[in-house]
Amino acid sequence: MSLADVLRTLDDAGLAALLRRRPDLVVPVPTDLAALAARAQTRHSTARALDTLDEFTLRVLDAVRLARDADGVARAAAIAEYTAPAAAPAAAALATLRAGYLVYGPPDTLRVAGGVDEVCGPYPAGLGRPAVQLSAAAATLAADPARLRRAVLAAPPPARAVLERLAAGPPVGTVSAAADNGRPERRSGGRRGRESGPDPDSPVVWLVDAHLLAPTGVPAGAGDPARYESVELPREVGLLLRRDTGALGPLRPTPPPVGPTREQGQADAAGAGQAMEAVRQADALLAALAAEQVVLLRTGGVGVQPLRRLARAAGVDEPTAALLLEVCAAAGLVAEVESQSVPGLLPTPRYDTWRVSPLAARWSALADAWWVMPRQPGLVGSRDDRDRPVNALAAEVERSGAPVVRRAVLAALAALGDGAAPGDEALVDHAAWRWPRRVLGREAAARQAAAEAARLGVTGRGALTSYGRLLLTPVEPADEDPLGVRGAAAALDPLAVALDPLLPAPVDHVLLQADLTVVVPGPPEPTLAAELELAADHESGGGADVYRVTEASVRRALDAGYTTDDLHGLFGRRSRTPVPQTLTYLVDDLGRRHGGLRAGSAAAYLRSDDEALLAEAAADRRLAPLALRRLAATVLVSPFPQARLVQALRDAGYAPVPEDAAGAAVLASPRTRRAPGGAAPRRPVNPAVPALTDVRLAGIVDQLRRGEARASTIRRAPAALRAAQGQVDSGPAAVQSHTEAIAVLQQAVRDRRPVWVGYVDPHGATLSRLLLPVSLAAGYLRAEDERTETLHTFALHRITAAVPA
Structure with a gap:
């Protein structure tokens, strides 16, 4: 029974449950159940479904793949043998796989959905293929368990080490060529491949001669079967070597234990303080950029010395400066500008709006940009493949998977509960268990994401803050309120709304001291900050900002149009302490001389x-x-x-x-240069995961039923093509993999022979055409429709099957 047949047996509630679990299947809505089954088994959709599974569920899926017989059917008893150490959790994991239709069919005759083997690879649980598929000699040895055990025990220590390494997975390896008087391996002219075979004294040769390894990489045209380049460990040998740990390896049905927990209030307070500090540091960095344009390297990015100067100006270390610079660029606060044919970096007009916004809104803009930016700031300062330093804002920092890793890390932290603070290493281990396909191989990026979240105040004292948890909540799409009936409340940023009560209230006063220092006991109001920026020089930040009034700062204010009375009024109005006499004398003296x-x-x-x-x-x-x-x-x-x-x-x-030509004094204000920049990115709703309400699901299911009724009367493609697309009416039929379809098309291009091609059109309909392939390149098939004699172009990822005519 094919997956399409299984879907046809479901009621409306069952179909709705499948679509709710895998919402990417309805973008666009399939025309019928056969199209739904074909899309569910495509490489892209299967990968999306597998990405949501935890480590143990993936191991159970490997058990199902290992338990299949020659007909592709996995019996319940065979699956139980592999999952015996954790039978009860394995049953729950198997139910999860069946709910996503990654496996389907009756419990005793389960089948693996098409696309799973293609996405997961040919070696389930890191075990090789059965010996019968590798060589006759290896199959003969594997058929006698006692003889196989003696052969493994007889292996010398170097050979046994090779066996243990291959048994841990993956089960394939390459071999080195025999040495020729110390010279490197010889290669035939123009043909890749070794002239000599493996080193006859190597443990690999002993294992191949003992039939414990099977040679698999014989170069084309080599003629000598002993001249192999790779070997594979038969499955039976791998299972024997794993007799202590189990066929699937060590099983962890539950996530690894976590560390201590914090009070949620403590985490929120610490995170809010760090968020305020991150905004201050970003403001200082942007102010330094506004004062002096940073010249970009010709190869792209900010050099080491300019980044160091910006770090000193912002009072942070270089990794933090690189993070803030990347986040500000993603938020649209800085952009590249051409100045005298030299590319430079300057703040954008958005910076002027951002700096006068409330503190919570300023942090929200930075957090949103960090959450969605496809860049990995932790790479700045490392070395690339050519041993060159990776610079901030350079192309080498681009990583499309960075948002996925951030989401996995924060989602794992959120799943641990309020106040959980496991530490970076334990958090990465926990995230790798929950979403191994997203995190494994990206552990360094996951650690960097956790450190970045702490620097930006998304986490506090190692725990996820209550407002940081809102990053995991998708933003409501704009079309949900097209008439604007929800008013201004719907336009408020939930991040800013959640953070604002945790921040100290903006202050509108200062504390003047006798040494002409000005202490701002809290985050200043935008108006106060603008006044102090003109009339005083900033010295330090933190819980309280410290400024100092100098001759240069007073002259700067006078040049901008302030009078001595204005300055006296400013300090007298803003100060909660008496104005020092030295400050009054300084202003009066400079005022008398000024002009x-x-x-x-x-x-x-x-x-x-x-x-x-x-x-x-x-x-x-x-x-x-x-x-x-x-x-x-x-x-x-x-x-x-x-x-x-x-x-x-x-x-x-x-x-x-x-003064100007008319004798009027020319007011001088600090000159600001800005680079052109667009709006900052926001957290979008993922278009591939639409919000499926009950009403929408009911409409989609009804549309599928009507499409199925129409499709049942139109079956013009060959039976082989319908079987490959999962459209058979009865009987088992294997779904054709994408790789097999491409191989058929490649052969048709070489032979200039027509083929039946099944594909999914832009509207989600599954169609079939008789085509004469012309070329296959760059991800597209160009083919001629023999009926209309028209040349068409098809994207390869939309092709579901191909059968020779």
Whole structure:
């Protein structure tokens, strides 16, 4: 019985349960149950279903694959032999596999769905193929268990080490060529392959001669069967060597134990503090970028020295600076810009909006960008394949699987319960048990994801925060409220809403001290932060920001249009402590001197109502390079530009103010440069996993029923093609794998012979055509329809079957 036949026996509730478990099957909605069965057995859909299974369930799936007989049927008794150490959990895991239709059929005649072997590989549980499929001599030895055991016990220690290594999996290995007077292996001209066979003194040769290993890699045209390049361990030998650990290896029916737990309130408080610190560090890094453009390398990315300068400006280490830079780039806060044909990095206009937003909203923008960005910042500072350093924002940091690893790590932490803090190593081990196909082989990336979550405040004291848990919740799609009836509340970011109560309230006051330091006891309001940025210099951050009022900062405020009265009013209004007398004197003194001289362009001129002050400037030897000359008692001119004149006067201790041609003072505010940038990415709803409500599921099931009724009357393709697509009416039929279909098409291209091709169109319908293949390359099949004599192009991933005409 095929999978399509099994699906036809399901009622509406059973079909709805399958679609709810594997929602990718309805994108787009299949036309009938045969199309649904074919899609469920495609490589892509099967891989998605396997990615959700834990380690133990995958081991049980390996047991089903191992228990199959020559007809592809797995008996319940054979499966029980492999899963005997954990019989009860194995039954639950088998039920999970059957619910996803990765295996199907009656309990005593289970079949593995098409696509599973293709995705999981040819070696279930790391065991090789049966000896009868490898060589006659190995099959003869395996048929006698006592003789096989004696042969294994007789293996010398080096050969036994090879057997143990191959028994642990994978069961295949390559062999080294025989040495020729110490020279490297010889290769025939233009043909890859060894001229000599394996080293006759190697343990592999002993094992092959004893028929405990089967040679599998004989080069084409070698002529000598002893000249093999790879070997495979027969399944019977692997099972014998695993007699102590079990055929499936060590079984872990339950996840590994976890470490201590924290109070959720403590985790939230620690995470909120780190989130506030991450926002402050990102702001400092962006401010450093705004003050001085960073030049990008020609090969792409930020060099080591510029990254080090940014790290010093933000007060963080280099890995944290690389993480913040990558996150800010993903959030659209910085972007590349061309300046005099040299690529550089500058903040975008979005940065100006972000910096005046509430603290919780600023952190939410960074967290959302980190959650979805397909980059792995932990690679910055490592070496690539050519032993070159990997730079921040370089192409080498791109990793499409990074969001999957982050989700696996945080989801594993969330599954442990509130306050669980297992530590990075235990967390990675736990995530690898829950989603081995997502984490195994990416352990380093998983550890980096856990460290990044801690640096950004997603976790606190090793535990997932209550607001960080919201990252695992998909964002509601915009089309769920097309009329906007939910009002402004629906537009609020849930992350910001959850974090905001945990953050200290923004303060609108400062504490002035006698040494001219300004202490901000908490996160400043945006207006206060803008005022302090102009009138004081930032010195340190943390729980309280510390600024210092200097002559340069007061002059900067006066240049921007503030008067002495404005500055006195600012400090008096904002300070909760008495304004120090030294600060009042500093502001008054600079205010009296500020604007006493006025510079213009003559190329530039200098005028003042104070003739004595002008005479002092004309006689000042430090200003001699300006070549000042008197035009009148109150006017001096210089051949140099106004900007140079003003800067030289300020360097000499004067306080000039530039003016325009009408004599009005020119207000000077800090110049900001911005790079063009778009909107920041948000956490999208995964289009491949739509939200399937009960009403929508009922409609899809009804559509499948109607499509099945129509398809039952249209069967024009050959029976072999219908069998390969799972469309047979009765009797067992194996589903054709994607690899087999491609092999048929390749042979048809070589022979120029027509084939029946089954494929899924963009609307999800399963169709069949008689085609004459022309070419097969770059992921597409170009073929001629013999009926219409029209050339068509088909994507290979949509082809489900191919049968020669």
